Amino acid sequence: MSSSAKRPKRNTGPWSSLRILNSTSPILSKDLHGFLVTCISGWNDNYNEAEKRTIIDSLPPQYRKYELDGGGRLVCPISIDFLLEDAYVKAAIPKFKRDVSDGYYEKGWQNQARKALQERQDGKFDAYLQEHAEQVFAEQQARDDSSNPDQADVVSSDGEWPGMSANGRRKSLPRTQVRRPKTNRGALGVRDSPTDPG
Structure with a gap:
């Protein structure tokens, strides 16, 4: 018997990546968030220790924690609260389904x-x-x-944007660039200085 006949092919079967990660995937119409909640809620009831270890091995490195509970069983490194409350998880699942639907995993x-x-x-x-x-x-x-x-011909000699300092804050323009409306200030009773007869 050849070695290829002994090993099952990874890309066959109902849960193969070829079947699941394509634009006609059956997961597109399923509640993935609910599925994950069910899986984590039943961690000790639904999986044996070898299956738990395989699941933990497939997680990103920061979640690969092999802690044991008081009974010597592997503890799920992802809490149910995290799954239910985390905004990133809630946003990632619809995005994942969209990406699968659009064929990005094919x-x-x-x-x-x-x-x-x-x-x-x-x-x-x-x-x-x-x-x-x-x-x-x-x-x-x-x-x-x-x-x-009016601003089209204003050029900054220091390479900064007009009206902005190097740190991104507004700076006051030199008085020659400040444009005031022409009014008869004296007629309005406004004085430019305390000595202005107005």
Whole structure:
């Protein structure tokens, strides 16, 4: 008997990743959050110690805790309260289902994503990205200039944005750049200084 005949194939059966992680997956219509709550609630009743160890082995490193309770059984490293209350878990489950539905876990999509990542790292898209960024920022600058023509010709000699300091806070503009409406201040009874006869 060959060694491949002895071992069961990992990508077959009702719970294989090929069947579950594709756009026609049966999990898309299931309550995954409820399923996880049920699994963790019945940790000691539903799983033997070998199954518990396998589940813990599949968790992210920060959750791989092999603590024993008073009876010598493995304790579930994820609390039911965490599963019920954590906002990230509640948001991650619908996102996961959307990603599965969109085919992001399918082998073809994963291969395309790896190839695109490698091409991006190799600089294949650098010229396009630079051209696209210049086009977008030029359009934005043109809109900004047309909406505020007084500020279009203000250039900062220190390289900062007009009206902003290096730490991102507003700074006062020099008096020559402050534009006040022209009014007859004396007629309104407003004085520029205490000695202004007004």
